[in-house]
């Protein structure tokens with residue numbers, strides 16, 4: 341008797357993909373790891389879809405989105421440029437299919453709100469890959485803070501630094517507002533930082549002010565209208581204050597998302613470039629905690645797929661996110677799954693950052709959803 345290895349116990353989920361670049365590669369790997377059928381891919385042209393399907397090992401290529409949506413995919417992963425997300429996600433939901441849409445969910449708050457409302461009305465799973473929530477040591481930090489281990493939160497010192505846009509000749513579709521949207525650095529990675537800060541602390545940012553900087557007015561011979569770097573001041577629910585620096589021009593920093601949180605009793609620091617560790621800072625002594633499922637806080641061990649000392653990384657976090665999204669499709673309610681509601685929050689913060697920078701003032705960012 342043969343065993344259907346693709347049966348995840350909740351029926352075999354059939355996954356579809358829009359786009360064929362790096363993120364489609366990451367998403368399709370995660371879908372395969374979750375036991376799904378990597379069934380169909382569409383791209384900007386039929387030729388590109390056929391090539392990407394071959395490269396990514398997707399079963400079939402669809403000529404276009406309509407052909408993909410007329411098929412039997414249960415869920416569609418949207419891995420296309422930011423400006424296409426609102427239209428594509430809206431069409432996927434209208435076709436009655438679950439959706440995972442790359443961040444930013446939309447380039448305007450209004451579009452993000454409409455998508456979240458459509459997903460709720462349709463009763464469909466609609467997730468956004470704020471995947472850094474899925475590093476086991478992020479969950480460890482969140483559990484320890486929720487248990488009161490660091491005491492009342494006093495200050496935060498956080499950042500997200502990259503250098504892939506350091507040189508004037510570095511160019512990307514995100515750098516043009518038409519494809520990327522009115523914000524680049526904050527919408528692209530500041531959104532991850534703020535999502536993780538609120539997720540780990542369990543507190544919302546209530547007010548912020550910001551300065552943005554655009555170093556080069558042109559890239560690739562085209563005018564650039566969005567920002568390379570953002571410096572934020574934030575105030576959280578408990579009264580905690582802090583600074584967040586977001587830059588894609590920080591030489592030597594590749595994907596340096598860091599949270600350092602200072603409590604009345606102790607501090608805790610997570611560095612995405614060293615995801616197996618958590619720094620616990622104390623007045624008398626400090627230590628580096630290593631990921632170990634045997635000693636993980638309650639509810640955290642499930643994010644460890646290999647024993648202590650066998651390093652997990654970004655793709656493992658992505659795999660855990662997609663597995664949770666698929667579990668939600670099967671009717672489960674996974675703790676900490678980022679949904680379109682979190683996509684709306686990111687859009688709200690993005691518009692506030694641009695407004696604060698333009699007006700040189702503090703902006704209230706009380707969340708629209710709990």
Ligand code: SOE
Pocket residue numbers: 502528529532595
């Ligand atoms: C580029 O800045 C990028 O790929 C982001 O788009 C991702 O969301 C982030 O996880 C890594 O860097």
